[in-house]
Amino acid sequence: MASKKVLGRGLGAFFPEYDEEGEQAKGKKSGEEKEGDGSPYVEPKKRVNIVLHVPVDNIRPNPHQPRKEFNEDRLKELADSIDAHGLIQPITVRYIGEKRFELISGERRLRAAKLAGLEEIPSYIREVNDDDIISYALIENIQREDLNPIEVAMGYQRLVEEAGYTQAEVAERVGKNRSTVTNMLRLLNLPAFIQAGLRDQKISMGHARALLSIDDEDDQEEIYKKIIDKGYSVRKTEKVIRKLNEDQENKSKSTDTSDKESAFLKEISNRLRSTLSTKVNIKSKKNGGEIRIEYYSDEELDRLLDLFESIS
Template sequence: MATKKVLGRGLGAFFPEYRDEDNAGAGESASKEEGVEKSFVKPEDRVNIVLFVPVDHIRKNPHQPRKEFDEERLEELADSISEHGLIQPITVRYIGEKRFELISGERRLRAAKLGGLKEIPAFIREADDEQSMAFALIENIQREELNPLEVALGYKRLLEEFDYTQAQVAERVGKNRTTVTNMLRLLNLPDFIQSALKSNKISMGHARSLITIEDEEVQKKILDKVVEDGISVRQIEEEVRKISAPSKSTGSKKKTEKDPSNDPFYKDISARLRRTFSTKVNVKPKKEGGEIRIEYYSDDDLERILAILDTVE
């Protein structure tokens, strides 16, 4: 039977249980020779240290906000790690039973496995589920490695799974609350627009302009213009006016007569209000007067709208 590797100053120094009974003597001898007995760390103190951890003992972070990894770039990183090793440690938390859970650094972990590494340096951090998710989200945002939808989904999970308010999310990730609200609104976009945003065919600005349009057919037409002709965000507003203009056909005239809200005047007002409040706004004229309906998606979103109204004297 092949002799198992003694980790020495790696996990063996800090996690004595990693040494099997068959190799206990060898482990103790190595420790005494290297003078690492003083480095033993109690289970409750296994934090804020860097250890070499077997990659097979690290499980993925279930709260990881990043879902897509470029395979070509991953292989390039794996080649580099194979040649030079992993220079920057990943971050994990100890979950007992000689196992760790990844907090951040999944790309590096994947590449290390592809590169054939058996163990890699890891910074051990104390974190509960909430902190683990927040750390993973914050690190990816700081590295700008997430696409906007992945960021929005991360915010949504903090809201739903940990009962955060939008203000708390904003504080945690170092953004203002309006930014968080606008990111969350991307999740209300139709799938075809989300797909275009995810694949970088359109920008965040384009997506935010498209979200103010209620008619999906109009959204599709403008999206095609953005992808094919590369029109700017400002040009989208002009395209909305062109596409939304009533047709000269008899059918369109009848529809306009039956529904006063199809009048270009009211459409323009609705568009202006949507831009002001960054949310869906419907203007419905009646025989006498009418109504304005402003949608909001959370208590925080309502407070944001009220703040805008408070600026009006």
């Protein structure tokens, strides 16, 4: 096979005791005592923000990787591309001591490189401490375009639960609107079988958002099956769900509520749902009524309060 032009330098640029071929230089083995004082040999201070060729066996996986599944066919395609043309984009790692590195982002590229038989892989060295590694690794991976919506939502959730971010801080760090982050997190309220359908691209984000407006899980499953079996478009799905919700509202409305008032309340309810991006139910009573606005986390409640304050 013809030699390929490669990125970066060997470990000799990182560890002076290594020569340009990556072999350990004579007389400078790790842990060897220095002549004269009996003290152990100390590795030189690490360098960062450079691209080096790191042995693939020296890189441990990223425990904070949001991607849970890797398509074997696409992985093989990437491995064939790497075998033919080399790796164009380096992975990102951090140094963790004893000539070992931890992956920050690029697990798919690392797996494909191993599949292609590479012994070393171009790696961008970043300096990230233990306190920041969770948020840095998650954000680095979330910003990739090849994650499915459920993986992104789970990444956002981990930033909230493990890194201690608010939804507003997550939105700022990943460059999204707060409402986008909130809506992505709401996907995790869907039943597992619908999440699996979205992850496997059986339904779209538009379908998933529409299904979130259904309260009953049995009704969600019924509409979900129709989307799969009958090929409902997002618009068709929204229409069917709107009819379902209207029918349920009609059943629960008070018997003394006039048709005119009922139509008016439906319109107001739909407008509030659109404005607040959450479920809203209006129930008429003899002397007044009540509006029920649902929220699914303290962060979403804060978002609603901020929205109300901006309107007032």
